[in-house]
Amino acid sequence: MKSWSDNWDIICPIFKFSADVRKAIYTTNAIESLNRTYRRVNRQRSVFPSDTLFLKLYI
Template sequence: MGGIWERSWNEFVVFLSLPPAIRQLVYTTNVIESLNARYRRAAQAYEHFWNETAALKRLYLATLALDSTGRGRQRCSNRWKAALKEFDVLFGGRLTANQV
């Protein structure tokens, strides 16, 4: 009965064999969990909302606070560009095969 590393080693080695751009994209998907936690905190700060619009406004403001400079979308798309190129190489051009 080994530890978690020994039980998961085969899956972890596969992760390490991926190109760096794909590895970075995979381990940054924790952003989704972080966003959900941020939404929960924003909603719990107010025990009662007057209506659905008030709740949506609160979540909207919490979302804006995540990227106050407005550069988050650019950083995200830059990471995806590199990862998509790597995926295309890994899968023999299947991602760009039908593009003109």
């Protein structure tokens, strides 16, 4: 709770939005988080380390 009270000037404006707008903001953050996780997993588990190897296999 101390961090909330220390940063209340930053946190407070979000509560001025209507409930529907806040829900959209929270949903957007969740989607961005999911996309970030997806990109990280795909970057780590690349099947082809380079585009040239992919092209050699394809051709």
